[in-house]
Amino acid sequence: MKYVIGVDLGTSAVKLLLVNQQGTVVKNVSKNYPLLSEKAGYSEQNPKDWVDQTVAGLYELMQQFEGKPDEIEGISFSGQMHGLVLLDEDQNVLRNAILWNDTRTTKECQEIYEKVGKERLLHFTKNLALEGFTLPKLLWVKNNEPELYSKVKNFLLPKDYVRLKLTNSLHTEYSDAAGTLLLNIAEKEWSQSICDLLDINSDICPPLVESSEEVGTLIPEIIEKTGLPKSTHIFAGGADNACGAIGSGVLTEDKTMVSTGTSGVVLAHEERGDRNFQGKVHYFNHGISNAYYTMGVTLAAGQSLTWFKDAFAKDKTFDQLLNDVDKVSPGANGLLFTPYIDGERTPYFDSTIRGSFIGIDSSHEMKHFVRSIMEGVTFSLNESVQLFREQGKKINQIISIGGGTKNDTWLQMQADIFNAKVVKLSNEQGPGIGAAMLAAYGCKWFKTLKDCAEIFLQKEKTYKPIEENAEVYQDLFKLYQQVYTSTHSVNKKLMRYRE
Ligand SMILES: Nc1ncnc2c1ncn2[C@@H]1O[C@H](COP(=O)(O)OP(=O)(O)O)[C@@H](O)[C@H]1O
């Protein structure tokens, strides 16, 4: 039997999947690392933690593996997007990585509009200047840490740094490059114009390859530490949402994916790179050559639940925390949550907005708060579903992936709120499966990724909307949408009290 490994460098953990030629996940390892938040709006991770935990995970996988090591043919990667990793000329990391959910860069976003201009930015990159993207982070370091910036030889995206440390070869690929705001999306090249207008040396941009391209071999130290064979082929991989789309079979324009990981995502496949969504949704290159995808993003989806658990129920597991939510009716007994705890992207693009519980009543218990968080996150995702529907997309069925899909009630809630069928696959780890599929395709097990999807992906369960719940949620969604407008200015004024 032959095997591949999909490595998904998520925000909460690195997840490694050992997958055989039938697409069966035979081993599964997850290794956590911390999120570092020095101040409100800051979100960082230490790239060394990613590498150490990936290597430890590969070792654990190999320890559990019952076959012969050289049956493992290839590895590919999926990674949290937009994170800025800065390297000096000896490929040493210069500072902690600044992550996708870090919102310190509002000034730098304004600088981009002033120097590049919104129309030109949209023309080249198809996206708006958002705090989470890589370019504003690069400018923040240039403006605030000039000495450190002067030592920058290269920047990299998170999974590309991990791959560099496993192989000694430095690359990024189009799907992650697209999320930097430095890539000319349609031409598939770094935008010299944007670099020039912002006084960035374009030499710091890493070489570009396709997601399924073979980029190197494991260095001896990693072979020794993990027990992987020297013959392992290493493929570039993709942004976690691109890999999530591949790993959920969203490979044609008629399909839609929802992901509830740390962030929440609603994603649709696009064949063309020359459409103009005016930045209302993110528009990026895919992990499939010459394809694209659009998406709306909720910054704190699973993260809202994780925050609540850490703050108020540290000793409980997620399953214990969510144990009673199905005993509460839709609407959480009049409690409404907005998940803006780290600011928001789609549809508001607002780094100062913060979350609310509206309607707290003395009868409310833990289960009401937890249910209202799940509902609020799903309402936020529904704003993106609605945006896609307004663009003319028919959404009758959605493939749901990510950590949130471990909970049955949440999947039924998604079907009720989106008013669409929601499909759960046999493995919820879309990005890791997508990475494994890129390795399988790269190893030439399949002629196309679509052929691979047919073998690798299995539907486990379909959730149909329950009419009476869908009606309640339609009404509540209108109330939910009022909360942003009503709390926007109060939150702006509260900014000065946040540390
Ligand atoms: N049993 C569970 N039920 C519902 N949600 C869960 C459960 N376990 C974890 N989660 C949520 O899943 C999220 C992590 O999902 P995952 O897809 O692994 O994210 P990432 O790729 O960002 O690391 C957490 O933020 C958590 O809120």
Ligand SMILES: O=C(CO)[C@@H](O)[C@H](O)COP(=O)(O)O
């Ligand atoms: O910023 C985005 C997409 O634009 C996020 O979706 C990140 O890619 C992180 O993903 P998860 O860790 O939640 O999977």
